[in-house]
Amino acid sequence: MKLSPLVQELIDSLKCLPGVGPKSAQRMAFHLLERNRIGGQKLATTLATAMEDVGYCKGCRTFTELDYCEICQSPKRQLKRMLCVVESPADILAIEQTGEFTGRYFVLMGHLSPIDGIGPDELGLDKLAVLLASDEFDEMILATNPTVEGEATAHFIADIAKKYNVSSTRIAHGVPVGGELEFVDGNTLSHAFSGRKSF
Amino acid sequence: MKLSPLVQELIDSLKCLPGVGPKSAQRMAFHLLERNRIGGQKLATTLATAMEDVGYCKGCRTFTELDYCEICQSPKRQLKRMLCVVESPADILAIEQTGEFTGRYFVLMGHLSPIDGIGPDELGLDKLAVLLASDEFDEMILATNPTVEGEATAHFIADIAKKYNVSSTRIAHGVPVGGELEFVDGNTLSHAFSGRKSF
Incomplete structure (x- = not known):
């Protein structure tokens, strides 16, 4: 038995959401x-507006419907001469939750991946170069993901920073807090040893 | 840090989907x-249309944007003088996948639950009574969920059927195929024994 065309179309459309397969999509459609x-109508309206209006911050490339995001607009953040480079807007949220960093951000929206056609241009590195040349920053923290691609991207960007005499640092690798040493992978553990600190 | 208002609104709206919490909603919003x-725009359009246009089949109360759903329209189904009562449209899909039943359906859209204010009227039992009185059916199969509420609802509906001289049957309770006896609960197991069949 087929569902009515419109209900079936709704289920198919819901499958565009990440982690939503046919069964979940069906459950969502019936629930709504x-x-x-x-709620469904509100979601439809917001979704339409957001897909249309949300663009990228002219300062840091994060998602915003404004010209500049809240962080880029903040005068307090301008004073801190620090820039943190991350792969995605979700990373900004995670870092902001720690309260550890009060400078500005730059969002790459991905990492270098020549095989997928993602090069320096796609990551907005020309824009980053302009920022670094502006003499607004003393330090750039590279907070790309601790993956092979993230490391490669960090190295690539660190090389750019050298040109502009901005010192670049990489977030520390080591054992995660609260974890058990037994279950930490060898690579992380060796990073934790080589990066050890004196008490 | 707050996200831009529109992005935050999108995340909040996505939380109306079942099984979607703040983290998943954020992931979905950023993904789109x-x-x-x-895909997001298409979802918005379909969602708006579906929330507006999808109503209930005049025959069986399942979701459809038409007056009558495909099953109720089918002449073949009309000939089979059987009616299957289910709690939700998703149950129809599950039963249709087995190919075991070729009659028509009636969807209650819930079960009797006086505490939530769901009585016979909310389940459309007046409509069901009209169907049973129409002399179109010889048998009514009660396929409500095997829960306490589902059983109570089935009993209630079986009483209605008696009035109209339609024989009513209940789907069998027993051990699920492919399961292990060891892990089947006692209630199900006693049903399986009392409902045993000769080879």
């Missing part, structure tokens, strides 16, 4: 139709 | 913004 039409 | 704006 049965119990939350108002 | 980063990688699938077209």
Whole structure:
């Protein structure tokens, strides 16, 4: 039995969400139709507006419907002469939650991946170079993901920073807090040893 | 740090989907913004149309944007003088996949639950009574969920059927195929014994 065309189309459209397969999509569609039409309508409106209006911050390339995001606009953040380079806007959220960093950000929206056609241009490194040349920053923290691609991207960007006499640092690798040493992989453990600190 | 208002609104709206918490909603929003704006736009359009247009089949109360759903329209199904009562449209899909039943359906859209204010009227039992009175059916199969509420609802509906001289049956309880006896709960197991069949 086929569902009615519109219901089937709704289920198929919901599958564009990450982690949503046919079964979840069906559950979501029925849930909205049965119990939350108002929520569904609101989602439809917001989604349409967001897909249309949300662009990239002219300062840091994060998602925003404004010209400049809240962080780039903040005068306090301008005073701190630090720039943190991350791969995605979600990383900014994670770092902001720690309260550890109060400078500005630059979002690459990915990492270098020549095989997927993602080179320096796609990551906005020309824009980053302009920022570094502006003499607004003393230090650039490379907070790309601790993956092979993230490391490669960090190295590539560190080379650019050298040109502009901005010192670049990489976030520390080591054992995660609260974990058990037994289950930490060898690579991380060797990083933790080579990066040891005196008490 | 707050996200830009529109992005935050998108994340909040996505939380209306079942099984989607703050983290998943954030992941979905960023995924759509980063990688699938077209899919997001399509979802928005379909969602708006579906929330507006999808109503209930005049025959069986399942979801459809038409007056009558495909099953209720099928002449073949009309000939089979059997009616299967289920709690939700998802149950129809599950039963249709087995190919075991070729009659028509009636969807309750829930089960009797006086504490939530769901009585016979909310389940459309007046409509069901009209169907049973129409002399179109010889048998009604009660396929409500094997829960306490589902059983109570089945019993309630079976009483209605008696009035109209339609024989009503309940789907069998027993051990699920492929399971291990060791892990089947006692209630199910006693059902399986009392409902045993001769080879």
